[in-house]
Amino acid sequence: MSKIGFIGVGNMGGPMARNLLRAGHNVTVCDPVAANVATLTAAGAGRAETPGDLAAASEIVVSMLPSGKELRAVYLGDAGVIARAKDGALLIDCSTTDVESARAVAREAAGRGLRFIDAPVSGGVAGAEAASLTFMAGGAEEALEAARPILMAMGRNMVHTGGSGSGQAAKICNNMILGITMIGVSEAFVLGEQLGLAPEKLFAVASTSSGQCWSLTSYCPVPGPVPAAPSNRDYKPGFAAKMMLKDLRLAAEAAAGTRQEVELGDLARRVYERFVEEGHGDLDFSAIIQDIRRK
Ligand code: NAD
Secondary structure, X not given: OOEEEEEOOOOOHHHHHHHHHHOOOEEEEEOOOHHHHHHHHHOOOXXXXXXXXXXXXXXXXXXXXXXXXXXHHHHXXXXXXXXXXXXXOEEEEOOOOOHHHHHHHXXXXXXXXXXXXXXXXXXXXXXXXXXXXXXXXXXXXXXXXXXXXXXXXXXXXXXXXXXXXXXXXXXXXXXXXXXXXXXXXXXHHHHHHHOOOOHHHHHHHHOOOOOOOHHHHOOOOOOOOOOOOHXXXXXXXXXXXXXXXXXXXXXXXXXXXXXXXOHHHHHHHHHHHHHXXXXXXXXXXXXXXXXXXXX
């Protein structure tokens, strides 16, 4: 069993680190939020003060951070993970970040002879808890194969998407679909309400018809049809609206870089921008239905 350091044990990282403990690994965690650390130490994990200290004591480092900014802060610099990691360490970042940050960290790691893969996930908090995540992994084949047993303790599928940064490219495109479909599903339920259609009837039809999608069947924005969806617990995330906005901004930046127009992606970004500016960023992204209803 491996000595694994886990950095960032929030909504996703917490249950992912717990699954590594369950699989019998020796896990040490690091997170500035004391309550998040305490949940893991109570489950048997060790604790490190800084990401650098954690890296110095680990064979494998896994991270699950908010964005590329934190990724760079944690991995780069004299006190960072790359500077302090053991020779031969394997570094796996599961956060959703911009492609360039993932590539910058991969380059720095390669400069020290360390293996780094960008392996963002799909499946949400429920997938993290059930160890059923899908990983989209960018990096060298050999690094991916070394990471496979660790990733499979936290998920079910891994797609090798190509070189460094390609996992993030896949994630950004996937989440652009997710943001657009959540708004679409929410508009359909609100329109259905206006037409006198019971939400459970619309769900019964759409979930077995061509309107079927993850936003509907896993994160249904109206309470009732999907008991595990955040809509049943006052839209507690789940996947926070501010995180969805972050991903839609990543899509916009990536599109601008390639000069590819993403009209609906941009519209979805503006819808979530307004929602977050109005102070709802900490609600699950499916709470967008409340915004649509208010209009
Ligand atoms: P979160 O805010 O709950 O967790 C992030 C954790 O990182 C927090 O505990 C925070 O304290 C910690 N952190 C921040 N800076 C740190 C630092 N410098 N050192 C150590 N720890 C630090 O967010 P989350 O919902 O768990 O999402 C994490 C990542 O996973 C994001 O990139 C998100 O886009 C992605 N993601 C989330 C979901 C989801 O459903 N929540 C699904 C797929 C992907």
